[in-house]
Amino acid sequence: MxxxxxxxxxxxxxxxxxxxxxxxxxxxxxxxxxxxxxxxxxxxxxxxxxxxxxxxxxxxxxxxxxxxxxxxxxxxxxxxxxxxxxxxxxxxxxxxxxxxxxxxxxxxxxxxxxxxxxxxxxxxxxxxxxxxxxxxxxxxxxxxxxxxxxxxxxxxxxxxxxxxxxxxxxxxxxxxxxxxxxxxxxxxxxxxxxxxAFLPVPEPAPDADEGSPASRRRAVLAAWREPRTLLIGLFVLVAAFSEGVATDWVAVAFVDGYGVTEAAGAAVYGVFVIGMTVGRTVGTLALDRWGRVPVLGTTILLAVVGVIVAVLAGSGTVAVAGVALWGLGISLSFPVGMSAAANAEEHAAARVSVVAVIGYTAFLAGPPLLGLIGDRVGTLQALLVVPVLLLPSLALLPVTRPPR
The missing domain is CATH 1.20.1250.20 (MFS general substrate transporter like domains)
Known part of the structure; x- marks a missing residue:
């Protein structure tokens, strides 16, 4: 049988x-x-x-x-x-x-x-x-x-x-x-x-303390003291900021900097989303073949080049190509950061919540920061703050590697 x-x-x-x-x-x-x-x-x-x-x-x-x-x-x-x-x-x-x-x-x-x-x-x-x-x-x-x-x-x-x-x-x-x-x-x-359709919730052991409220609070507090979790959170913060800047400002930047219509500016943001969607769809194959660190390093550099081209191209058509490259390059950082935080299943909930807290502060700080910079140098030129933050984030890539 x-x-x-x-x-x-x-x-x-x-x-x-x-x-x-x-x-x-x-x-x-x-x-x-x-x-x-x-x-x-x-x-x-x-x-x-x-x-x-x-x-x-x-x-x-x-x-x-x-x-x-x-x-x-x-x-x-x-x-x-x-x-x-x-x-x-x-x-x-x-x-x-x-x-x-x-x-x-x-x-x-x-x-x-x-x-x-x-x-x-x-x-x-x-x-x-x-x-x-x-x-x-x-x-x-x-x-x-x-x-x-x-x-x-x-x-x-x-x-x-x-x-x-x-x-x-x-x-x-x-x-x-x-x-x-x-x-x-x-x-x-x-x-x-x-x-x-979600996975069934595993039954805890009868004598386990893992399900008590006190143990869950201890798990979250412990996650806040883990250097790897905090560094992953910082990496996700930069990724969220880089995405959020495009969401909030790329259409306005093209209207102000290249003189396009509002409809065309919205279409430019659509190009960013398409680039990001393509990267997230096909990037999984690259991640499985070459691993997180080399793939993320390559894509982040693509995003840096894309933003620089979008700002400094001088030609609207070339600048739009830069936006597509920006979307493609930043596509993997946020989801892979979340995967890295959740590598160990028993600590996934606590660590993902810590990383999310750190990462989501980008959505609070991003819009006003870009607005202040844009008031001084122009909205289009303010986008250059993205590569300024992305390049140092390359030093954080080793923390995304799955633990042995």
């Missing part, structure tokens, strides 16, 4: 992991769809609330603040509830935040309500981000090959889809109070369905 059942067990386990891989990709894509939908309607929110550029910038910080507030506890929550339930609960917050922001802006024109909605949205997104990265790393370990960048590519594709649907909603005049709650509800239903 054992000769018949033994081969079936590994096959069933492999099917379970492949199903979980699909579920994680769906969750990443839907989270991106929610965020892309919100950012596509930011112009409508600004108009509804009659905000200046500075006022809008302060309002958008509410979402980043919510995400940063979530990070210190998100790993503990994932350990306590499991990644599937954590992602589902966090996505409920995402849906509620979108609904509050949409109704407050469109139906009431109420700025405090929008700010509250964005804090809730950011808190849900931050918690979901940590939990789905923990699950993605677990799937990656069981598959025995690199897949985390592809999950982040799914997020990028979802954000592009959300931006596209948002553009259509704006074109047909769909009210924020209708559009954003509908997106939130659809994302919640799809995410709950996707989490059903």
């Amino acid at each position: 054992s000769s018949v059942t033994t081969p079936a067990a590994p096959a069933a386990a492999h099917r379970l992991v492949r199903t979980a891989r699909t579920g994680v990709a769906v969750v990443f894509a839907l989270n991106g769809l929610a965020i892309g939908s919100w950012f596509a309607r930011v112009p409508a929110v600004r108009e509804a609330l009659d905000l200046t550029a500075g006022g809008l910038g302060l309002l958008l910080l509410a979402m980043s603040a919510g995400a940063v507030l979530a990070m210190p506890t998100s790993g503990l929550v994932a350990q306590r509830l499991g990644t599937a339930r954590t992602v589902a609960a966090a996505t409920l917050l995402v849906a509620v935040g979108l609904g509050i922001a949409g109704v407050s802006a469109s139906a009431a024109g109420w700025l405090p309500g929008v700010a509250v909605g964005l804090v809730v949205l950011g808190y849900g997104t931050g918690t979901c981000d940590v939990a789905m990265n923990i699950e993605g790393a677990a799937v990656e370990r069981r598959l025995g090959r690199t897949v985390m960048p592809r999950f982040h590519a799914a997020w990028s594709l979802g954000s592009v889809a959300g931006a596209g649907l948002g553009a259509v909603a704006a074109e047909v005049g769909l009210a924020l109070a209708v559009h954003l709650p509908l997106v939130g509800a659809a994302v919640l239903l799809g995410t709950v369905s996707g989490t059903r």
